[in-house]
């Protein structure tokens with residue numbers, strides 16, 4: 001039997017007989033010729049079936065194939081400059097694993113479908129070329145980010161998903177019954193990262209995070225993945241630079257390795273190629289002035305809404321680092337600026353082209369008394385934070401970090417309108433299925 005070959009590797013088998021295992025993507029018939037297109041997850045190849053050359057039952061079996069029927073195809077790989085991948089398959093045999101009946105066809109056809117229909121069929125929609133391209137870019141982004149930290153001496157430490165307390169505000173907690181106690185699904189691994197940073201110096205976690213976000217926007221999921229570095233002895237400027245380097249590396253890797261996917265998505269690659277350090281810095285104070293000049297109602301002290309972020313990020317070709325927001329709009333753990341205690345030593349990175357916040361972070365409050373005061377002010381249960389206070393009792397040092405939401409990054413890099421396409425099975429306000 002000829003070797004089973006992945007479509008992406010057919011070039012290594014020119015003029016040889018191979019077996020391809022996959023699904024029928026499309027079928028065109030032209031008189032005594034059939035042109036089935038097969039896909040196998042690694043790529044796509046057009047087959048050619050000539051009536052005069054193959055046994056009648058083979059010709060008939062291919063002719064009757066329906067979209068997404070599963071097959072094992074035998075054929076000879078032939079170079080053809082006109083073919084999309086540079087090769088075609090002269091089909092000589094076929095084994096049909098499952099023929100999808102004509103009266104119960106595959107539900108997703110090349111015609112337009114509504115978003116709700118596609119989301120309900122997400123388990124099948126993932127097979128389409130566009131969704132496969134997004135999955136490829138997502139993979140590249142995750143791999144690039146992990147390589148970035150691994151190559152710089154960071155230790156990957158996993159943080160828990162069941163947690164006893166809030167990290168990012170009590171209004172977006174998912175509560176679960178943990179035997180006879182209340183627990184919450186994690187909103188961020190940060191607090192635990194701070195503990196491990198004191199153990200290993202430079203750490204990062206990468207895992208799922210949960211927010212009971214009642215907002216139905218193109219940027220919000222209730223379950224999303226976050227990569228979070230945390231560095232002992234680092235200050236705000238250090239993490240601004242780290243974030244800038246990481247994002248440039250990540251975008252560079254996608255451009256270098258995922259050209260085909262970006263093309264499938266119709267992404268303007270020049271816009272991604274412009275993402276090189278340094279990125280512009282913008283103080284919150286100046287961001288407010290900029291927004292007011294553009295007609296926004298925002299006053300100093302207010303947090304930016306999605307529209308505000310869109311306006312700011314449309315001003316730049318590169319991501320912009322917005323620093324020093326008012327303490328009152330940020331989480332309890334933020335370090336105040338010693339020169340201006342009303343603002344936090346924090347940073348949000350807003351992606352260009354109107355994408356808005358992809359990163360949030362900054363310097364942490366390292367002082368025991370101040371932290372305790374903040375915990376009380378935010379009405380957080382002190383007992384649940386005793387261990388966190390310990391980090392300020394025993395060898396406290398300045399430290400800083402940030403978190404990047406993977407889906408927000410994927411949406412921007414792929415140029416997507418909504419985060420729902422960036423994760424295989426999105427969880428949103430009104431979506432828990434499939």
Ligand code: 4AD
Nearest residue numbers: 188190220221224228358359360361402403405408
């Ligand atoms: O700005 P956030 O809330 O910051 C934190 O959680 C910090 N504890 C991180 C840290 O310093 N270690 O969230 C960080 C990022 C946001 O910039 C955004 O990219 C993403 O997480 N994010 C969401 N992505 C999708 N859906 C949501 N509901 C999101 N909420 C935050």
Ligand code: MG
Nearest residue numbers: 348357359360
């Ligand atoms: Mg934020």
